[in-house]
Amino acid sequence: MPELVGFNDLNAALKAAGEETRLRILALLNEAELTVSELTDILRQSQPRISRHLKLLAEAGLVARFREGAWAFFRLAEHGPAALAVRSLIGRLDERDAVIARDRERLAEVRAARAAAAQAYFKVHAAQWDRIRALHVADEAVEAEVQAALADKPFRSLLDLGTGTGRMLELLGPGLERGLGIDLSLDMLALARARLDHAGLKHCSVRQGDIYDLPLPRDSFDVVIVHQVLHFLDDGARAIREAARVLRPQGRLLVIDFAPHDLEFLREEHAHLRLGFAPETVAQWMSAAGLETVLHRTLPPEPGTEGKIAVSLWLARDPRLSFADAAREVAMADHVEVGLLHPLGHGLGRKAEPQMRMLLAQELEIVRREVDHQEPPLRPQHAGRLADRARAVVEEVQHLVDDDDVEGIARQRQ
Numbered sequence: 001m002p003e004l005v006g007f008n009d010l011n012a013a014l015k016a017a018g019e020e021t022r023l024r025i026l027a028l029l030n031e032a033e034l035t036v037s038e039l040t041d042i043l044r045q046s047q048p049r050i051s052r053h054l055k056l057l058a059e060a061g062l063v064a065r066f067r068e069g070a071w072a073f074f075r076l077a078e079h080g081p082a083a084l085a086v087r088s089l090i091g092r093l094d095e096r097d098a099v100i101a102r103d104r105e106r107l108a109e110v111r112a113a114r115a116a117a118a119q120a121y122f123k124v125h126a127a128q129w130d131r132i133r134a135l136h137v138a139d140e141a142v143e144a145e146v147q148a149a150l151a152d153k154p155f156r157s158l159l160d161l162g163t164g165t166g167r168m169l170e171l172l173g174p175g176l177e178r179g180l181g182i183d184l185s186l187d188m189l190a191l192a193r194a195r196l197d198h199a200g201l202k203h204c205s206v207r208q209g210d211i212y213d214l215p216l217p218r219d220s221f222d223v224v225i226v227h228q229v230l231h232f233l234d235d236g237a238r239a240i241r242e243a244a245r246v247l248r249p250q251g252r253l254l255v256i257d258f259a260p261h262d263l264e265f266l267r268e269e270h271a272h273l274r275l276g277f278a279p280e281t282v283a284q285w286m287s288a289a290g291l292e293t294v295l296h297r298t299l300p301p302e303p304g305t306e307g308k309i310a311v312s313l314w315l316a317r318d319p320r321l322s323f324a325d326a327a328r329e330v331a332m333a334d335h336v337e338v339g340l341l342h343p344l345g346h347g348l349g350r351k352a353e354p355q356m357r358m359l360l361a362q363e364l365e366i367v368r369r370e371v372d373h374q375e376p377p378l379r380p381q382h383a384g385r386l387a388d389r390a391r392a393v394v395e396e397v398q399h400l401v402d403d404d405d406v407e408g409i410a411r412q413r414q
Contacts, residue, residue, distance in 0.1 A: 004081060005081040005082055005085050006081075009061075009080075009081065009082040010081075010082055010085060012060050012082070013060050013061070013062060013082035013083070013085065013086050014086075015060075016056055016057055016059070016060035016062055017057075017060075017062060017086050017089075019053075021043065021045065021049075021050075021053050022053045022056065022057055024043060024099065024100075024103055025039060025043070025050075025053055025054065025057065025063075026057070026062065026063070026076065026086065026090050027090055027093055027100055027103065028042060028043075028103055028107060029063060029074055029075055029076045030076050030087065030090045030091070030202075031104070031107060031202055032107065032110075032111070032197060032202060033066070033073045033074060033075040033193070033205055034073065034074060034075075034107075034110070035071050035072065035073055035074070036050055036051055036054065036072065036074075038110045039054075039074075041106065041109075041110060042103055042106040042107055042110060043103070054074055058074075060082070061077055061080045061082055061083055062076070062077055062082070062083055062086055063075065063076060063077055064076070064077045064078070066207050066208070067208070068186055068189060068207075068208040069186050069208070071186075075205060076090070078178070111194075111197045111198075114190065114193060114194045114197060115194045115197070115198060117190060117194070119194075128270075132266070132270065135263065135308050135309050136258065136301065136308075136309040136310070136311050137299045137300070137301055137302070137309075137310065137311045138302070139167075141299060141302075142256060142299065142311050142313075143167075143171055145297065145299060145313055146168070146171070146172075146225075146227075146254065146256065146313070147171070147172070149254055149295060149297075149313055149315050150172070150223060150252065150254065150315075153252075154175075155176075155222035155223045155251075155252070156176060156177040156178065156222055157176065157177060157178045157179070157180075157220070157221045157222045157223070158172055158173075158176050158178070158179045158180070158221060158222070158223045158224075158225065159179075159180050159181075159182070159216070159220070159221040159223070159224045159225070159243075159246060160179070160180070160181040160182070160224075160225050160227065161182050161211050161214075161224060161225065161226045161229060161239070161243060162182070162183055162211060162226060162227065162228070162229030162232075163181025163182060163183045163188070163189075163192050163206055164183060164188050164191075164192065164227075164228075165188065165191045165192055165195055166181055166191065166192030166193070166195045166196055166204075166206060167195070167227075168181075168225050168227050169181050169192070169195075169196060169201065169204045169206075170195055170196065170199050170201065173196070173199065173201040173203070173204045174201070176203065176204065177203060178203055178204075179201065179203065179204035179205070180204070180205055180206070180207065180221075181204070181205070181206040181207070182206070182207055182208075182209040182211065182214065183206065183208065183209070184208060184209070184210065184211075186208065189206050189207075189208060192206045193205075193206055211226075211229070211233070211239050211242065211243075212235070212238055212239060212242055213242070214242055214245075214246055216246050217246070218245050218246060219246070219247070219248045219249065220246045220248065221246055221247060221248060221251060222248055222251050222252070223251060223252050223253075223254065224243045224244075224246060224247055224251070224252075224253045224254070225253075225254045225255075225256070226239065226240075226243060226253070226254070226255045226256070226257075227254075227255075227256045227257075228256060228257055228258075229257070230255065230257045230274065230277065230282070231257055231258055231272045231273065231274045231275070231276065231277075232271060232272065232273060233273065233274075234273055236274070236277075236281075236282070236285060237285040237288065237289075240253070240255070240282070240285040240286060240288075240289050241285075241288070241289045243289075244286075244289035244290055244291050244316075244318065247291075247318045248318065249318055249320035249321055250317065250318055250319075250320065250321065251317070251318045252315060252316065252317050252318070253286065253291060253315070253316045253317075253318075254313065254314070254315050255282055255286075255313070255314040255315075255316075256311065256312070256313050257276070257277055257282070257311070257312060258275070258276035258277070258309050258310070258311060258312070259276050259277070259278075259298050259309065259310035259311065259312045260275065260276040260277065260278055261275050261276045261308065261309045261310075262275065263275065263308065263309065276309065276312075277312065279296050279298070279312065279314075282312075282314045283296065283314060283316075286314065286316040290318070290319070291316035291317060291318055291319070292316060292317050292318075292319050293314060293315070293316045294315050294316060294317050295313065295314070295315035296312065296313070296314050296315075297312065297313045298310050298311070298312045298313075299311045299312070299313075
């Protein structure tokens with residue numbers, strides 16, 4: 001069910017969006033994150049005018065602003081019922097409309113300029129990157145292992161820490177609802193943004209941020225990836241703790257990095273602070289962060305290649321249960337799903353089924369509210385409380401059904 005919007009919030013949002021230039025801005029930001037200067041190039045309006053429109057849209061909660069060095073990028077807001085309502089309306093704009101089509105043509109020019117700048121940077125550094133890539137397992141083999149490690153369970157949101165060129169977002173982005181890459185380097189963010197533009201992954205974005213202090217709330221992502229980043233850090237354990245903080249219950253953290261090696265020139269010439277990691281090192285960091293390590297795998301270089309460094313993968317899981325997971329356990333306990341939600345099989349009559357559904361939903365909602373106020377959120381031991389409450393409902397409903405008083409329990413709870 002769509003999130004409901006208050007009258008005042010929707011009224012303010014529609015007023016903010018209900019102006020020609022601001023509507024064009026929203027349509028453009030639905031396609032890509034843009035700077036003020038890029039918007040002025042596309043819309044052919046002065047910078048003060050564009051800045052004023054962006055300020056009004058931001059105050060209405062319709063756009064979000066992210067600073068990267070001296071630049072600021074704007075994007076459609078991802079949270080808030082008013083923002084979601086306006087996003088839905090923007091999605092209904094006809095791409096063939098003359099105004100929209102013209103703006104998109106100019107947006108394509110902006111994206112082409114980004115790609116050219118990224119290509120120039122890559123050309124300067126390509127030899128250095130190629131030299132390092134030749135030292136370890138082929139990227140294709142590592143990427144296949146990344147996909148295999150995450151294949152057992154679907155996920156909708158991904159956070160890529162130290163995103164670099166954005167390759168992990170490009171690789172996994174097509175199956176996501178939301179992807180976000182974090183990096184400190186403005187040059188790398190420019191590369192990643194150009195790559196995502198080229199791939200058409202407008203639901204994926206990148207931000208400047210500190211891996212030790214992420215500008216994100218806890219429990220934000222289904223999967224967090226730290227790909228070839230830890231060897232640059234002076235405190236890997238701290239980075240793992242911060243990654244664990246933003247994982248949702250039952251979320252997964254995947255770390256990819258070098259196995260131990262002795263290539264000192266990487267430390268001296270390429271700022272590698274650690275020459276790889278032993279399996280137990282990263283696993284201990286994950287455990288200390290409250291995660292359960294479920295997979296470790298090492299990929300040795302292929303025989304006959306220049307490769308000298310093995311690559312390791314560690315996959316850990318957040319052991320907390322989400323409410324949906326707990327509800328599934330409740331449904332399984334004492335065959336609640338069969339005994340309660342399918343009463344026809346027990347000869348109870350079709351009239352009883354809606355009441356039973358309502359009663360179980362009421363009880364689980366009570367427990368959910370209790371659990372939502374706990375810190376941290378639901379852990380495995382709380383599932384027992386949910387199961388006990390569900391069994392009590394089943395027994396009470398069954399008793400009243402036996403007494404031909406299914407509606408009585410509903411009256412008791414009013």
